[in-house]
Amino acid sequence: MAADSIAVPLPRTESRSLLLDWLCTVDHKKIGMMYIVYALIFLVIMGCEAILMRIQLARPESTFLSADAFNRLFTMHGTTGIFFVAMPILIGFGNYFVPLMIGARDMAFPRLNAFSFWMTAFGGILLYASFFTGGSLLHGGDAPAVGWFAYAPLTSPAFSPGHGTDFWNLSLLLAGIGSIGAAVNFIATVLCMRCPGMTLGKMPLFAWMNLVTGGLILVAISPLTAAQLMLMADRFLGGHFFDPAAGGQPVMWMHFFWIFGHPEVYVLIIPSFAFISEVLPVFSRKAIFGYPAMVAATAGIGFVSLGVWAHHLFTVGMPSYGNAFFVLTTMVVAVPTGIKIFNWLATMWGGKIRFATPMLFCIGFLFQFLIGGLTGVMLATAPFDWQLNNSYFVVAHFHYIIVGGILFAIFAAFYYWFPKMTGRMLSEKLGKWHFWIFVLGFHLTFDFMHVPGLLGMPRRVYTYQAGRGWGVWNMISSIGVIFQAAAILIFVYNIVHSYFRGALAGNDPWDAWTLEWATTSPPAEYNFSSVPAVRSRRPLWDIKHPEDPDWKYE
């Protein structure tokens, strides 16, 4: 340690190539960017998988895809979406902005940060390597075909020969280690690296929510890691954890998976709440309404989410008190979530709202997340779930949350923070096209997807008979995908074009209030040349309005 601080730092960046500079970086901003770019690539890939599936389902008795290829595609689509799109993009934004918002110069453990990123990155690459093994690439190679929750005993060697399931298992194991590393880093950063004056109560909600997400990752991803180790023991070493022939219980996998799987939903949605909680006030020109209630609601969601997993098992069969418990806990989630929605609405209420693209996506989020939440309350009712579990109603429900909620929040974050990350604005005109076309496509696809579910169409079927009344709804859903794909193309074009040609952003293009806007765009490697000190939740407001600073009122 002592020797390090005396030695003169070598001018490393000059002697290294640009590529090596990125590969070896431990800077939280570069790692954050790598997470985001990596996730965007996988977003496009998983979108292509969705397109293939929607082509197959557009008409009854279609022969566009084989049953086998369809199984591989929905497995890869779901697995990629959760682990290699949503997780890395949210962790990436957190990585970039948590240190900036709390006035730190980096994450608490920069090398662990790089390690976590590369674990996640190699996980994704490993998963996709499965396409190039086994049979022909045309039929999906040996890609896993067990669904994203990989229920036992389908994953046993008897039913899943070959190595598709092993690719699924090992790649998620790697990604899980990466996520746990990132969570350790978030928690240590938020607790130990805040600048002078920034007490926990003055921290931006973004940092609070990433702290809660970090805690949730620690206790939620680990059960998946454990269950995957068991699956590995079963598949590689001849163990019997999920082997009914030797007394093992496949339902144990269901429990273990959903002990991870349901909190995972909140691992994804809480960072999305974090984006909304930063963007919405700035474009409403008001401080966030009910800051302490927001923090409490976030922590509340975190706690309650750990006790709801078995609502995925209503159809498996549980004693009545088990059903009652998980119905109640699941419905309780609606309370803190409702508090949040009302707080966001109250933030907008009476505000001087600017309808810039980030704000449009926030408003889209509010509507769609609310509807997705309401279908969630419907599915939380056990008898309703007995009828509709594993139907397209469930598929529509969780896509409403993941696309209509999480992805919209991610788009809001992109339009809001892209200027800070690159120094250039994204085009507002293209952004509005992106928003409206995507909204149209989203609602065409997922609003109408509820109907075949109610009519009894099960999920994960590769085709269906004509004359069951499902065809027209599926066709509408598939047409919606065209619009979604067009909107994504506009978005990608906007990013690439604006990166080179966009209008210069300056330090603070949105007239915002949190610390990341106090430094240059993009920020220097050291973030802040002098460590800032804060006195309120909106430090930049205090600087801009010395006559009426926030700290007088907090």
Added chain:
Amino acid sequence: MSATPATFADEAAELRPLSRGRVGMWCLITAESAIFLIFVIAYLVYMGTSLDGPTPKQILTVPVITTICLLSSSATMHWATSALRRGKLALFRLFWFVTLMLGTIFLVGTGREWHRFIYQENFTIHTNLFGTTFYSLVGLHASHVAVGLIALATVMILALFGKVKQEHSERCEILAMYWHFVDAVWVVVFTVVYGLGR
């Protein structure tokens, strides 16, 4: 590229910084606890449900001596780190070495137990559900002991070369947190496997 200095109210409230390393280790321990919890739950759920023998009662013998070794290594670890904090380097090296040895004895004990099971009793992870849960839970713990021993040995080697000084006591204490955690897990594993399960 020059960053605009952010100037803010200068009378900043003093914050007593938490130690990054300790917070990080607590996080790791939380995550590891969740992993162990799932394995313990699996062990408890599957207890006594094996379709064939051998049963735990037939082959398990309580590892009294190795358990005493592992648990007492927590005490020697504590003495080692407090010696380092007070700057008594020779004492630190002695207790650190004793900790390392006690941990090694534990691991060798587990290895001998497994050797007997596999080669004499023909009892493997594949034999029955008990074998699956036993080897995975005990093995998961043993692998944590092994990782701990590697870390301990690294510090021991550095200490023998005189590289570990009083200013490193914080780091050694963070490693000690991990070691205490591994010991605490053994209390649970021991209770479940050799107590309840037998």
